[in-house]
Amino acid sequence: MPADNQPVPSVWARRPRRREQPALSRDRIVAEAVRLLDEEGLEALSMRSLGTRLNAGATSLYRHVAGKDELIELVVDEVYGEMRVPDPGDPAAWRKAAADCAHSLRAMVLRHPWVASVLGQAGLASLGPNLTRQSERMLALFQSAGFTLDEADQAMNTLIAYVVGMGVSEAAYLSVLARSGQSEQELLAGLRPAAEQAVQDHPRLREGYRARWDRDPGQVREENFTYGLERFLDGFQTRLAR
């Protein structure tokens, strides 16, 4: 028996072998981060919580990712890959193609409500492979419709800005909804008194609220989005007709 009380390294205390679980990797980290964000929202993502989900220590992630900022850039580019940009086909069908593209982008943003929050911070400054690929395809789409490259670029930016802008306000609401644990009806019922009071001196807002209050909220949002999208497409169309 040793005189000193140094902790004796024991076979039993030894940590399990490394390779009993799949090794950490950039891809695995990013994939798990997306899952965590989808399930628990943006502020639930910390290096510690992500590490735990991967059966790893928080600081282990730093071997594969420069830091949280880089992780978020990777994660955003990852979900950009889910967007579907139609191939440029019949020029006459550009309007439907552009609409499909917008709806696809919107679907992605609503599937991952945290994206809208993150875009405001990280921005599109980082040119990930998915973003560049999708952008190139969108440019091709607008070009095939008859736009010059210059106008195609502006049209693309306009469309993205609109979809992201709509996504920002919707996503914030959806995040609150998701974390409230309530059904949308319950949440709205709770919010209603404060809302009624806030708009009581504003007849137009008040009437608008009242009209919308008992309709299906998801459908209202969908109609709202489609309405604006159609106006932009109208605008592009008059532009195409010189």
Added chain:
Amino acid sequence: MPADNQPVPSVWARRPRRREQPALSRDRIVAEAVRLLDEEGLEALSMRSLGTRLNAGATSLYRHVAGKDELIELVVDEVYGEMRVPDPGDPAAWRKAAADCAHSLRAMVLRHPWVASVLGQAGLASLGPNLTRQSERMLALFQSAGFTLDEADQAMNTLIAYVVGMGVSEAAYLSVLARSGQSEQELLAGLRPAAEQAVQDHPRLREGYRARWDRDPGQVREENFTYGLERFLDGFQTRLAR
């Protein structure tokens, strides 16, 4: 002389009288928060740093504000007050009025780049007095142009979504620029190699970059915004004409 070494309360050690400086208040806190955000950006805002700027302790703020979230809601509504929504006038002049409104909103977002970041998190869920007032005025504007209340509401949402969406990506870039301490030319020169490489396999993106690279970035952004805005207005004009 006391035997124990308890710190003897001394007249000299006494804290200065409370009212030698203006008392803390919600308004003063919000105003200083806006100043801090404008000068140092979103992540420089902490309850401690804000308290210090007000010659107060961090926790003192909690007497006037429920927490950081509420503070941010107040701050966002505060800057909404800077937006100028034209009075509904000549129905024929609705297009210019709507454009003025959009430019005013855009100016506000670019003056306070942190707003775009915050909208993604706080959302427009909180109906502050300024937001409700401005919304009511925008509805009036679109109604006077000939839209039904229902369509006026959709038009307003579309316009806001577009401006905010454009603001999101620009503001993120502007924040990076502001904190880099470099001139925009310097910053872009540093970013250029990586950007060139990222788009090397995408001919349309590459050509677009090249065309824009040596122009005044501010003007490029302005043109981009105006282009989309005009398409939006075109779309609504064709809608108004049935």
Added chain:
DNA sequence: TCTTGATGCGAACACTGTATGCATCGAGAG
């Protein structure tokens, strides 16, 4: 003069992102 409700704030708690240094591993070299 005494009381009372409002206000400021120091200390503490549970978090966060991340730098550092050490333990451990797998695979290749001799």
Added chain:
DNA sequence: CTCTCGATGCATACAGTGTTCGCATCAAGA
């Protein structure tokens, strides 16, 4: 087989965060 070495995992530590709690201090009213 043994030895070595770069890659990988991670415990510890640090500075900074939002927020709670309880105490000290104040201005004003009774």
